[in-house]
Amino acid sequence: MDEKGIIRNFDMLQAVKERTLLRLDPELGKKARVVVGLATCGVAAGAQGVYDAIAAELEKQGLKDVLLVRTGCVGICQFEPVVEVHLPNQGKTTYVHMTPEKAVRMVDQHLLGGNAIAEYTIGTKQ
């Protein structure tokens, strides 16, 4: 099966789906997924800086297995920049009002250390 080729039938579509689910669902793929909202509302709130800071810190810490992904608007525009961290077996954490500094701390404590930073999460902010 070619990686990028033309999808001609249902089996080929299904193959792409199953392969990509490993990326999309950390419970299946066993890899951490970090999602940064980079729609217009996120960008306006400074999400690009947050994304860059996470990318740089992942590189610095050598966390090559963490998938860093851009996504659209999840609807909570007043909480942007929003970063969602999904670790296998640990569920999802939604960080809100992120800054590049907070993002670096998140990488170190949550991704590297395994402890979510409760004070930055959506529940604490509400």
Place this chain on the structure above:
Amino acid sequence: MYRGYIMVCSGPNCGHTLGRLADEFEVQIKMAGLRKEIQVIRGGCLGLCGSGPNVIIFPEGTIYSHVQNEDAARIVSEHLLKGGRVEDLLYDENQATGAVRCLEETDFFQKQTRIALRNCGVIDPQSIEEYIARDGYAALYKALSEMTPDGVIETVLNSGLRGRGSAGFPTGLKWKYASGNRGKVQKYVCCNADEGDPGAFMDRSVLEGDPHSVVEAMAIAAYAIGADKGYVYVRAEYPVAVKHLGIAIQQAKERGLLGKHIFSTDFSFDLEIKLGAGAFVCGEETALMTSIEGKRGEPHPRPPFPAVKGLFASPTILNNVETYANICPIILNGAEWFSAIGSEKSKGTKVFALGGKIKNTGLVEVPMGTTLREIIEDIGGGIPKGKAFKAAQTGGPSGGCIPASLIDTPIDYDNLTSIGTMMGSGGLIVMDEDTCMVDIAKFFLEFTVDESCGKCTPCRVGTKRLLELLNKITEGRGTMEDLERIEELAAFIKENSLCGLGQTAPNPVLSTLRYFQDEYVEHIVNKRCPAGVCRALLTYQIDPVKCRGCTACARACPAGAIMGSVKNPHKIDNEKCIKCGSCIEKCRFDAVSRT
């Protein structure tokens, strides 16, 4: 070398830590004869302060919470000696933190039903693979391989889906009208992404967050009516949306999901982006198609309707972004699934862009029939600063307002129409007690005056005259007769304008007049703006008792309208006063008031 470690949290942060807990463990370990096997480590704060004191046993990594001194003996004997676990002390993440950690657990999210926004904020919009992983292009495959074009139309018709752009015309019916002579004539499928209502950004979010859902749905629509060419008309002010859509179309072409012989069938479909230059009238279907043709974006009379004679004089269907975003789930899950959601005559969900005086601004998707109260109070978090809810505006410059007395109205197409407003594209602007309803009507009318294309007189001149009447009222020169003239002129504009822009332009005025006539009257008769917004009607006074004569206000006044000497009460000359409010901001003694 130790067999294991016990880390006892000894951080000072949470106030739960017991100074002697680690000592107690050392004693118990010694008594159990494990001193050479297990080491006690006094750790720092673990960040699990809500459940402290915590103890972690390594190498297993078992976490015990709320551990008291007397529990140490139990943990040592049960866990370290016998190799079991002390179940009642195990750390329970959900219970221990008590705090909501992720979006899905919040009220804001749980009260929603996400169909059109199913992928927004979940997938990488620049990755067709992630879209496919969420069942993307499976609906197109199903339509092409298992359904006839008429079967697709039938499904959309039975689902009860109505246009999400403005008027709520049944989508399946629109497709049916354009379905004749398949394969014999050139046809087009268009997408209206010229989102122009002030405060509305649903379509932008879908295009930015899930562009493939629109691409796939347009291909399905093309299959249904027998078209092979499509256009997405998107405003150039949405650069991220344009970029993501462009990437999506490119990826779909590379994967053979757009172009010739899709899924090895005879069906071919090509899609192109057309950029709008920001004219509001180009959101009107006939003007939009004229603009795609490269001509000046002006509407023309219907009939003929686009389903008969649309783009390049060919049968054309035009649907809004959110409408398309609903198509794939309908094809995959069936018409019954969709029609089970929503109210009797309005099926499915609606996305609203919450804005204005509300705590949680943002995008929400709720089933049709949800009440305004649920949207504003439960999902939106209510009005900030403890202010009272006054009204909500829906439908943008074409819609009207819903007063506080109708906050329990279930929101669907027909209910909104019956109370004098409309669903519109889904902008929902919340207003509190500090909003002047005459001023709001003026704001929307100023917008339509600016955006009227000028082709027909009722809209071009009529809206301008209507605005002048409102200006008269907000400046204190209005008469009661003006209210009658407003109603008469508004009715004339509605009946005689060429397109939807003019036909709906008076709605904000009529609806505020219907529910807040007393505010209009207050402006006219008592020359007073109850909300304290209309500048010409405000007067500023200084309370001579409270005023200490500090001169702060006089120095701040840009018009030199405040007189008085040091340590004596000051006075405002209302002839000179320009009502800027600088004096109120500067006064430290609360002596200046505005009425």
